Amino acid sequence: MGNTNPTDCKRQVLIDCADTIWSCDTIDKATTFIRSMDTPICLSNYVSGELQLPSSASTTFINSVEPKTGAIFATLPCTQPSDVEEAIRQARTAFKTWSKTTRVERSGHLRRMSELLRAHRELFAVWESIDQGKTLERARIEVDRAISNFSYFSTYILHEQTAARMVDGVALTYEHRSPAGVFALISPWNMPLYLLTWKIAPCLAFGCTAVAKPSEVTSMSAYLLGVLFQKAGLPGGVVNIVLGDGPTTGQALVTSPLIDGVSFTGGTQTGIAIRQATAHQIRKHLSLELGGKNPTLVFADSMTSSKREATIRIAASAAFENQGEICLCGSRIYVERSVYGEFVLKFTEHVRKKYVLRETVGAVASLQHYNKIRGYLRQAASENATFHLGGVSDPQDKAGNQGYWIAPAILTDVARESVVQTDEIFGPVVTITPFENEEHAVELSNDSQYGLAAIVLTADGARMRRVGEQMEAGLVWVNCWLVRELGTPFGGMKNSGTGREGGDYSRDVFTVVRTLHLPA
CATH class of the missing domain: 3.40.309.10 (Aldehyde Dehydrogenase; Chain A, domain 2)
Structure with missing residues (x-):
């Protein structure tokens, strides 16, 4: 937890360096910009279609360090429970409309995200490399995979199938699916953009809305994704991004009774904590992709x-x-x-x-x-x-x-x-x-x-x-x-998690299914 002055951070947001960040599409440009700042870059939440800092007076700020130098280059809010709840409420409001949109409309939004991300591939790779420590070449590979996430689910939902069965002479039965609700999407620090979009893309594709939380160690790509959602014209509240740590922000997010499901990728101990914290909320969909050896x-x-x-x-x-x-x-x-x-x-x-x-x-x-x-x-x-x-x-x-x-x-x-x-x-x-x-x-x-x-x-x-x-x-x-x-199932056995995601398996996470029986 850093000791950055919130007033200074708010002042930076008012100055709004988002446009400058958006122009830094080479390592040299980005590092020059970072070194030119008197105070670290301040990252903000993305709630109801707007980049904004949390309103809570008790908000503290976390320092984000550039792994290749060990120097602080950004700060981000540790979003408090009251602001997390506001983001969830915005997602619930948006769900009423988004869940009723046509597949074609949702497909268009995802395709637009894929196209914009492709257009800004190098910018995302540069900041991912700076924020996470990975090589620029590796970052480019992961941006390409993020592009594929949006592209894949934009077409998948246009070709869904369902199952129908006949009970001889009695009834026709068929399966009907509908969006499951508002999801908490929590991604880790090792592949920040790729794994965050792996959750956001199917969540939106199947008609759900989301409050996403990236790792506090690597929040830059999530911040840039918020800017991209604005540019893409995604309706406000469909995706909300709150920044912060696990014990404060993450805990408030996953345990909220207004959250219908949790898709989490991270450590096994955190996965166990999520299961324990939500054990009494039987209705919650849980997809936990955890550790491996x-x-x-x-x-x-x-x-x-x-x-x-x-x-x-x-x-x-x-x-x-x-x-x-x-x-x-x-x-x-x-x-x-x-x-x-x-x-x-x-x-x-x-x-x-x-x-x-x-x-x-x-x-x-x-x-x-x-x-x-x-x-x-x-x-x-x-x-x-x-x-x-x-x-x-x-x-x-x-x-x-x-x-x-x-x-x-x-x-x-x-x-x-x-x-x-x-x-x-x-x-x-x-x-x-x-x-x-x-x-x-x-x-x-x-x-x-x-x-x-x-x-x-x-x-x-x-x-x-x-x-x-x-x-x-x-x-x-x-x-x-x-x-x-x-489309293949992604997930592990034993203590590596529960649930699968990908294609039909993501559909199982983000939808609820009912069987209708019609008389013959």
Whole structure:
């Protein structure tokens, strides 16, 4: 929590630097603008079609830090419960009209958002890179996926189907769906724009309205999205964005009796807290996409001369993309013993060459997260793990002043029960462990409280199916990673969450279904 003076922040809003921010579509322009400011950029909520600060006199402000420098570059309000309730009321008012709009009309709004986001792709990528610490190249990929979210659901709703059944000689039955109501949409800090739009797009497509809350660590893209909603002419109140932390803003949002459903992506402990806080609100739709400690299985037949390069590339990408800050990253690598030594050597060589700090590897998102990851590296060292790459030492020694940089770490000789092997580190840290045979590989892979994703690398077609179907994971990739068709179910098993989203599965989250029986 920062100590920025609210009066100064309000003064900045009155000056309105939104137009200037909107013109900063290169890293140089954005950083020049940031350095030119006497006080940090002040981000505002987006409520009922307007960018505005909360009205509560008790509103405090949170400092937002640029991970690559460790410097404060923005502030945002920690929205209080009374202002959260006002945003929810605006969404409920808008729901009365929005829920009755035609699919064609809703499709047009989503298509317009997709087109505008595409037109401002570089601007969103620049600010996402600055705000989250990721490389500009990675940010562009995630903006493209956000564009696809709006585009996909804009067409999906034009081709919906329903089920009808005949009870012989008695009745015709059919399923009818209607919008479920007002949703709390809460997104994490690792892929801020992509995961926020993954919730907003289907919510609007199926006729619901929303109050969205991004992570307080990365709120810039949500703020820019509010500006984009204005430019797109979306009716006021259909989407509202409130900024703030979890204990204050998030808690008020998810527990409000005026909220009909919650779609949350984030940590497992927060997901548990949401379930506990809403247990008495049985009617609430809950979709919780939580943590992961995902395995990558490398079988010997994937390390032949013709396949080795692809195997190494996929395993490395799954380990270190976005600094390992993707819930789907394969951070536990298991390798068939006959090729274990070769894999460790080739994998280390590839990562050393391709994943270079400050070039192809960005900064981790915050000082708190930086310290968490370094804590696990110290733990690994204390347990005599072997570091093939990376280490315990702080490359900057002044992380709070010069950014939160952690080089990729590759570890072997990590015990099965070590927290380094079992906890979700969510950073550029992987462990490599040998397995004896297929049965042993499956056993090791499933030895986790989590079950979000798994990667299987093999040339054996029968094994692809055999092993893939045994993985206790909601998403299994074979000889690829992070490939997604947006109609497929997204979500995990075990402590990785409950519910699925994507295509028909998102429809299940954001609609209620009734069965009508008509006499024959």
